Amino acid sequence: MKTIRHAILASFSILCLVGCSKPDSTGNAPNGARKITVGVAFETLQTEYWVAGFEAIKTELSKLDIAMVEAVADSDASRQLQQVKGFITRGVDGIILVPKDAKTCIPMIRAANEAQIPIVLFNRPADKTDAISTAIVADNAKLTQETVAYMVDQARKIGSKHKAVVVLGDLGDINAIGRRDGFEAAIKGNENIIEVVSRVPSEWNQEKAQAGVANALQANPDIDFIFTSSDFLFPSITSALKAVGRYKKIGEKGHVILGGFDGDATAYQMLVDGYLDATGVQDVYFEAKSAVQALIDMREGKKLPQLIIDPGFVIHQGNLKESSPRMWGANIKKKG
Amino acid sequence: MTIRKPVAAQRARPFTQWLVGLISSEYLVFGLTLLLVALLAPFTPGLVSIANLLNIAGYLLPLFIVAIGVTLVMITGGIDLSVTSVIALTSVVGAKLISADGSATPTVVGLVAMLALGAGLGAVNGGIITCLRLPAFIVTLASMMFLSGFAVWITQSKNIYNLPASFLALGKQLSIALGLTITLALCVQVVLQRTVYGRWLYAVGQNPTAAYISGVPVRAVTFAAYVVSGFCAALASVMLSARLETGSPVLGREILLDIIGATVVGGTSLFGGKGKIAWTFFGVLFLTVLDNALNLLNLSQFAITIAKGTVILLAAVLDATRHRLGRQNA
Structure with a gap:
């Protein structure tokens, strides 16, 4: 016990000494x-x-x-x-x-x-x-609205009425709220083309997103339009789609129109591979x-x-080549 | 050669004794904290400045309050994983009551409601654990999930703002938080050291069967520990909500590791029957100072998290070693 007390006393002494000499809090340039x-x-x-x-x-x-x-x-x-x-x-x-x-x-x-x-x-x-x-x-709402509007256009070109899922973020996050509002604004007036059958609350959690999309696909196997409030949830969504054999390239029969937000490396790869229709890129x-x-x-x-x-900007199959240098996810992917 | 061996053995014995003494010392963690500060201060800008010490205190006090309740539960050999959800739920309920955007009830009413709700939730945990004889881990894990979901549901994930100035003062004036914390810590320590309930608590943690045979009301003692834990979580919620000027359904969600970790680092045994409020304070102080110092050293969060995880693991190993040494000496 004596030794420990001495150690504590010694530490106290050192503490007092160093406490007296307050070091500089910031760095200094070489010229002083x-x-x-x-x-x-x-x-x-x-x-x-x-x-x-x-x-x-x-x-x-x-x-x-x-x-x-x-x-x-x-x-x-x-x-x-x-x-x-x-x-x-x-x-x-x-x-x-x-x-x-x-x-x-x-x-x-x-x-x-x-x-x-x-x-x-x-x-x-x-x-x-x-x-x-x-x-x-x-501008989360505006950029999401533009992205979803592009997706709606793709749906309109196909012609039939599409059943849609939106994967929401944590609604305590103002950005997630903006993206939800942007999605709803883009859908409004296009109900003849898009019917939203499920709104999945992911709380920015990949497991919840995966489970939510899987449940939605179980309830509505003909879902063919999915927007996620963040690209980082794409692995969960593709996993749910693969489980039911619905992960198809653009132009293939059974393709689900996919859109996201952020512009990450996964989204870039999905664009290049032809699975993703569009994503809103934060610059x-x-x-x-x-x-x-x-x-x-x-x-x-x-x-x-x-x-x-x-x-920001919307990147899609039509402008992929010229817009990808500004996409941060593309740059990460290219750097490897 | 034959003469040197016993001399070496003789030299080794005091060292072993010193090592055992060091491991068993209740001031080990406090000593380590001082050593940490002494070693890092020359390289860490502002670590021992008054402003930083006040900053550490502001962050430490709510953690310490929750850890006091968790200490009582751990002394009984249980665990309370629901404390962070109690913090979140009491935060939003209290904020809804007193916010100018909510029902704007007087602050005192809101405070009493928060503390009563915290104690009540602790009572539900304690009741289920003791009456249904379910493992504390499962019961408090389930209530953590339930309460967390409930807090998000009643607020629809929205934070509650516009809290009255009288409430915010609890977070802004460190003296109030300090006074409350010291009073609570002293009261609980006196209960542990000087009352029959305190002795019962340790007895239940050491051997519940033996305690029961000796006439200790095991269920009531365990139940009360969970009530105190819920109460402490609610009190911490008051401080955190006032400090952040917000009632938040995710308040405290990420601090469970710090709370349990600090309690274990302090020396409260994971096996029950051992623990003191002062030890818990040393544990909270150590982890908070470590976090603060590593931050000021400009280390990345990854490095800080790894360092904290390592420290908590070492503390658990130390606890197991102490437990083994205690058995050998018994």
Whole structure:
């Protein structure tokens, strides 16, 4: 016991010593000038899109010789608040945040505002608040509406009435709500062509998506139109389709018109292989560049709009060749 | 050569004794926390700054409160996996009651409702476990799924905002959270150390059959532990909801590993019959400081998760070793 007590006392002593000498919180440029540091806090890195966004931000910051500190909250809003406060403690010059949702990020924005540190939200905006931030977001509803409109056109060309399934995301996520609304808006007025027979709540969970689509196919074996709110759910959907022998290429008998959102590597491969009709691509490079630029502008005191919209684009069989260089999933796939 | 052997053996014995003493020490985890801070502070910007320590405290207190309840359950040899769902459900029910967008009932009423609901859910868990004699793991796993789904259903996945300032103060003023946590921790520790119920709790965890034969009301003791666990989860929910200014149906969904892990890291035995509130505090402190320091070191989340997983695994191995040593010494 004596030894342990001594060890604890020794640790305390070291702690006191190091506590007195507070190290520099940011990096320094080689010429001695203080290098700008940006804290990048992501809610999760569990899907390709977030990893691509993270890498794109990293690249943009490094182009401008800005140092980056990172944190990932593992989908825990309380942990993310701690991480953002940690950035503030370190004295970062700006924060780029991917929040868990539109509401729990408000205390984080407030904390940054109080510390007079500019904060930019990447891909997910905050709800209405007096706290000041700028968000770079895709127009989820509009881009989904355009994607689904393309799918409806394909259905119209085939001629018969199609039975549709929409795989919804986590409806606590404002992006998922936008995509649902975009889908419904595209279907409205086209009920003579499309009958929605199932709305599958995936909660951004692949197992739930797989089970939901499989159940829908069981109840309606003639389903021939599926839209997923995110491309990362395609493996679950194709698995359910393969199980009933319905995973067919465009033009083959029994093909299910497929559409998605995000523009990931799986979707790109499915487009190339001729299984996927269309997907709405979030322009991750535009979003990363805009996020970094917004931080710089905010530091310079410029007033920015609350939302900077990423227009995105729809990629389909007709424009695959010319649009794929802008598709982040295509670039990931090509890099291997 | 023949002379050296016993000398080596003699030297080895104090080392073995020291090692056993170290493993058995209740301050091991606290010592490791201090060592961790001492080792990392020179390389970790702002780790020991006041602002960061306050930041750690803000995150640590709700975790510690839930872990207090889980400690009681684990002392009985059980486990409560439903605490995170209790946090989510009480968060949305409380927020619905007090939000300006909801029924705008007084904050005190909302708070009482949250705590009562938490305790009630704990009572349901405890009741099923003791009356139907079902494994705690299955019962609390099922209630975790049920309550989580129910929280999402009643809110339709929507977070609840516009909570009154009197409620938000509980999350903003660290002194209130600190006062509540210390009071709760001291009360539970006194119950464990100084009351008959405390002794019964350990007796049930060590050997429920022997405890029953000795006249301990095993069912009632176990039932009460789950009630306290539900109550603690609800109290943590109050703090988390106030801190995030939101009633959320997914609040706390990802912290189960931290709660159970911290309790085990602190030294509360997975086999029951052993545990102290101070140990749980050391466990929560260790995991929180580890997470915070590795974050400040700018390590990736993958590395942090691997490090935490390794620490929890080592703690479980340590627990098993202590258990074995305890048996050998008995």
